[in-house]
Amino acid sequence: MFSFHKTPRLIASTCCGVLLASIPLVGAAEQTGRYGYGEPATDEQIAAWDIDIRPDGMGLPEGSGTVDEGMAIFETQCSSCHGSFGEGMGRYPKLAGGEGSLTEDRPEKTVGSFWPYASTLWDYIHRAMPFFAPQSLTDDQVYALTAYVLNLNYIVDGDFVANKETLPKVVMPNHDNFTWDDPRPVVNNDRCMKDCKEEATVSDSAAGKNLTPSTTGPLDEGITQ
Amino acid sequence: MLGKLRRLNQGVSKMALEESERLPSSERRRFLRSGLFTAGGAMVGGALAGIAPRALAATQYPPEIPSWTRTLGSGVVTDPYGVPSPFEKEVIRRNVPWLTADKISSISFTPLQHLKGIITPNGLFFERHHAGRPEIDPQQHRLMIHGLVERPIILSMEDLQRFPSVSQINFIECPANGGMEWRGAQLNSLQFLHGMVSCAEWTGVRLSTLLQEAGIKPEGKWLLAEGADGAAMTRSIPLEKALDDVIVAYAQNGEALRREQGYPIRLVVPGWEGNTHVKWLRRLEVGDKPWMQREETSKYTDLMPDGTAHGFTWVMEAKSVITSPCPEMPLTGNGIHQIEGLAWSGRGKVKAVDVSVDGGQNWQQAQLREPVMSKSLTRFSLEWKWDGTPALLQSRVIDETGYVQPTLTQLIEARGTNSIYHKNSIQTWQVNADGSVVNVQLS
Numbered sequence: 001m002f003s004f005h006k007t008p009r010l011i012a013s014t015c016c017g018v019l020l021a022s023i024p025l026v027g028a029a030e031q032t033g034r035y036g037y038g039e040p041a042t043d044e045q046i047a048a049w050d051i052d053i054r055p056d057g058m059g060l061p062e063g064s065g066t067v068d069e070g071m072a073i074f075e076t077q078c079s080s081c082h083g084s085f086g087e088g089m090g091r092y093p094k095l096a097g098g099e100g101s102l103t104e105d106r107p108e109k110t111v112g113s114f115w116p117y118a119s120t121l122w123d124y125i126h127r128a129m130p131f132f133a134p135q136s137l138t139d140d141q142v143y144a145l146t147a148y149v150l151n152l153n154y155i156v157d158g159d160f161v162a163n164k165e166t167l168p169k170v171v172m173p174n175h176d177n178f179t180w181d182d183p184r185p186v187v188n189n190d191r192c193m194k195d196c197k198e199e200a201t202v203s204d205s206a207a208g209k210n211l212t213p214s215t216t217g218p219l220d221e222g223i224t225q
Numbered sequence: 226m227l228g229k230l231r232r233l234n235q236g237v238s239k240m241a242l243e244e245s246e247r248l249p250s251s252e253r254r255r256f257l258r259s260g261l262f263t264a265g266g267a268m269v270g271g272a273l274a275g276i277a278p279r280a281l282a283a284t285q286y287p288p289e290i291p292s293w294t295r296t297l298g299s300g301v302v303t304d305p306y307g308v309p310s311p312f313e314k315e316v317i318r319r320n321v322p323w324l325t326a327d328k329i330s331s332i333s334f335t336p337l338q339h340l341k342g343i344i345t346p347n348g349l350f351f352e353r354h355h356a357g358r359p360e361i362d363p364q365q366h367r368l369m370i371h372g373l374v375e376r377p378i379i380l381s382m383e384d385l386q387r388f389p390s391v392s393q394i395n396f397i398e399c400p401a402n403g404g405m406e407w408r409g410a411q412l413n414s415l416q417f418l419h420g421m422v423s424c425a426e427w428t429g430v431r432l433s434t435l436l437q438e439a440g441i442k443p444e445g446k447w448l449l450a451e452g453a454d455g456a457a458m459t460r461s462i463p464l465e466k467a468l469d470d471v472i473v474a475y476a477q478n479g480e481a482l483r484r485e486q487g488y489p490i491r492l493v494v495p496g497w498e499g500n501t502h503v504k505w506l507r508r509l510e511v512g513d514k515p516w517m518q519r520e521e522t523s524k525y526t527d528l529m530p531d532g533t534a535h536g537f538t539w540v541m542e543a544k545s546v547i548t549s550p551c552p553e554m555p556l557t558g559n560g561i562h563q564i565e566g567l568a569w570s571g572r573g574k575v576k577a578v579d580v581s582v583d584g585g586q587n588w589q590q591a592q593l594r595e596p597v598m599s600k601s602l603t604r605f606s607l608e609w610k611w612d613g614t615p616a617l618l619q620s621r622v623i624d625e626t627g628y629v630q631p632t633l634t635q636l637i638e639a640r641g642t643n644s645i646y647h648k649n650s651i652q653t654w655q656v657n658a659d660g661s662v663v664n665v666q667l668s
Contacts (some may be wrong), residue, residue: 033437037384041369041377049369049508052449052459052516073495081326091326102532107643110524114534117517124519127457131330134356134455174467177533178526184542184626184647186639189621189629193579198583200617202655203668206413206552213322215338215414216315221322 007162051135053123057168060122063139064163067156068115070148073141077130096152099173112153116178117222118170122162143167269478315339315518318349321417324405330456331355334420337567338553343394343602345423347478353399353421356455359505363489366453368473371658372510375440382475382489388430388438394601396569398422398541400525400646406633407642410666415551418652418664422569424546424602425486427493429474432467436511445511449518450492453507460501461515462494466539470495470600473506496600497539498573498646500525530641536589541571541628544649545578545605545622556660559613564591565606572622574598577607577623584617584653584667585632589619592623599625616656617667633666 053059055084075084081092098108108115111121126142128134137145147162155170156162190196206212213220264545274418285291309316318333325331333352335345345351352358363382371377402421405411412418436448441464448467452458462471474493475482487504494501500520515537527535545568550556564582568575579588594604599608605620622630631639633650640647655665 011249035388035438036410037387038378038380039436041371041379045369046371046377047380050371050510051457052451052510052518054512054514055517056514102359102534103526104529106231107528107532107603109528111523115523117522120517120519120522123516124523127459128356128455128519131356134457178536179533180536182538182540183535183629184538184540186634187631188627188633189635191579191621191629193590193625196588197586200586200653200667202617202653202665204409205655206410206664209411209413211323212413212417213319215319217511219317219319 001110023088051123051127051145053119053126055117055119055168057119057164060119060167061139062159062164063143065140065142065144065147067144067151067158069140070144070151073137073145074148077137078145081131086149095149097217102174102177110153110158111149112155112173114174116172116175118146118155118167118172121149122167125149238420241371248542249609263265271286276367282661283366302528313339315434316349318352318420319416321405332401332421334416335423337418337422337548338415338551339394343424343604344566345425347425347480347483347486350397350423350477350483350486351399351421352660353499354456354485355458356456359386359454360484361453361488361505362408366489366507367492368506368509369440370435370509370511372512373442373445374436374511375442376438378439380435385473385475385490387428388434390428391431392426392428392476393470393472393493393495394424394596394598395493395495396422396424396541396600396602397493397499397502397668398544398569398571399543400538403648403650404461404645406664407637407645410664411665413552415546415548419546420566421499422602425463425477425568426479427472427474428479428488428492429472430471432471432492432509433469435473435509436464438566439511441511445512447512447515449508449512449516450501450503450506451483451508451510452487453505458503459516459518460503461518461522462501462539462574463515466494466497494539496573498525498541501539510563525646527640527644529644534646539645541569542647542649543570543572543575543622543624543628543629545575545620545630546652547580547618547620547654550618550656550660550662551654552662552664555662556611556656558660559611562609562611563602563606564609564618564620566591566620567602568593568605568620568622569600569602570622570626571600573600574627575603575605575622576625576627578603579621579623580605580607581619581621582609582616582649585619585621585651588621600614611656613658615658616654617665618654618662619651621651624655634668 063141066110081089086095095111096111098110101108122142125145143162147160150156168199256358296515316336316339320333335349335351366382399421403418448462448464450460472493473490475490477486490506492506493506527538531572545566547564547566549565564580568578578591580591581588591605591607597603631650637649653665653667655663
């Protein structure tokens with residue numbers, strides 16, 4: 001129904017299948033666990049797509065960038081959404097500040113206040129930023145922006161040079177406040193069926209709050225908060 | 226009621242007129258003479274000559290003979306790819322404009338209030354994009370499998386479809402579903418409160434089949450999945466899960482994935498956070514440690530009241546919600562009603578659902594409607610005689626592990642109000658004497 005158009009390569013492999021038809025192949029995949037489909041990925045192909053960076057620095061390329069270089073790039077490429085100092089414009093993410101706010105009513109989860117690993121910053125800027133032109137920055141530019149955002153958060157000094165040796169050594173302020181084992185279920189309600197509690201009282205209602213977009217008619221563009 | 230019906234009729238007349246304008250002139254004359262057009266609406270129809278008086282009636286039900294009974298309908302392939310009746314035009318995904326900075330990195334919600342059964346129609350499956358919906362040519366798209374494997378490979382979409390395929394019905398839920406409600410009742414709508422869950426039959430190749438093809442090296446423990454969109458979205462997944470029930474899906478409810486759902490391929494990670502079901506999948510890397518990507522550190526981690534955060538909270542815990550009645554579907558009068566809803570668990574099958582009409586003082590076990598499948602939406606219903614007095618409706622799911630869906634109070638006691646994600650607490654609908662239904666929270 002939706003088989004993708006056949007390419008000459010597939011036709012070629014089908015031909016081979018015909019030639020080999022006299023050799024019993026039934027169950028071959030079951031025995032070896034392999035079907036032999038696809039092509040080997042070359043080192044060049046892997047290098048071009050393998051862009052992930054790990055906290056231990058695995059994946060970081062050659063190159064470097066300074067805080068000052070990062071500031072200049074940030075102003076032209078990033079500040080329209082994130083503000084010149086990472087303060088965030090409108091509802092776009094705030095990148096700096098928020099230290100000590102994680103226990104407050106309105107926590108500000110920024111690179112400085114929340115992010116556990118500096119490597120994530122390099123990885124994410126490189127793979128997805130700037131928002132309107134992802135994967136358009138050079139490695140040096142990414143190093144520079146990483147240095148600048150870390151400096152905005154007082155994590156590195158102004159003379160910091162980011163490269164594949166220095167970045168994995170950066171310890172993020174909130175690193176120790178993460179746990180990586182799911183503690184749930186942390187709540188498991190009782191399955192009470194009768195007289196389970198006193199009469200229920202309503203503590204809050206969505207009625208009259210005027211936050212709900214239209215649920216009929218054209219899509220609602222109007223409500224802003 | 227009559228006025229509404231008349232407006233609907235006029236809508237149909239207008240559509241019929243528009244349709245007739247697309248026809249060749251001879252066809253158009255025949256079409257315009259046909260009762261379908263003239264009987265569609267009294268106002269327009271009355272302006273044309275030779276109409277039976279009965280066609281002017283405002284209603285189409287007994288004793289009238291409906292116009293559609295006395296005319297021919299449109300032919301086959303009028304819509305080569307079928308679309309819903311124009312009368313269903315309200316059944317659409319919707320977004321909350323104030324929730325995100327733009328529509329490129331944003332969310333839309335499934336209209337659960339209109340849906341029947343457990344399968345979400347492909348055009349109504351909720352959307353979550355981080356850099357918009359890419360337009361991918363499947364002939365140019367490739368899946369690369371590399372890292373700690375014996376044989377790094379690149380697969381075309383044809384290659385993928387040659388592997389043995391499996392089909393499974395699984396829900397996908399964004400862990401932020403309901404996340405606007407931690408601090409109070411805000412949104413008065415089932416769609417906006419719970420519409421970041423959808424369910425489909427997924428067809429594709431087991432990830433274990435593909436990883437076996439590449440050959441996992443003994444030190445391989447983790448998998449990184451990456452999308453081909455502008456966000457190049459990534460998540461680390463332990464191999465234990467990857468080899469268990471994860472599939473690389475190329476079909477959704479029998480047809481190719483929708484672009485919004487990752488065309489041409491996506492990961493389906495049954496029961497886990499929607500964010501792990503990486504769409505537009507382009508790369509799978511085997512490694513010995515997690516990668517600590519932005520989507521598993523800065524986002525999709527749960528902030529606790531003491532300022533610590535829990536990461537890798539992948540499982541979507543059991544949840545249920547009453548879909549009828551709901552704010553969009555109020556009660557229409559006293560008497561017998563079927564309370565209906567949906568329940569699901571990321572840990573397996575739904576074992577039971579209880580319903581309360583008094584805000585959780587007393588509960589009755591609802592009936593589960595077949596099929597009941599692991600990590601799938603499951604229907605429940607309970608017959609209820611409403612006497613017209615205010616009520617507080619709730620549903621509570623118990624899954625096969627024995628986990629009982631918590632109240633909001635219990636959840637907040639354990640997790641505070643800052644965790645954004647994994648709000649799976651019991652929903653309360655307040656039914657007013659006039660039958661209207663409001664989202665409320667109980668103390």
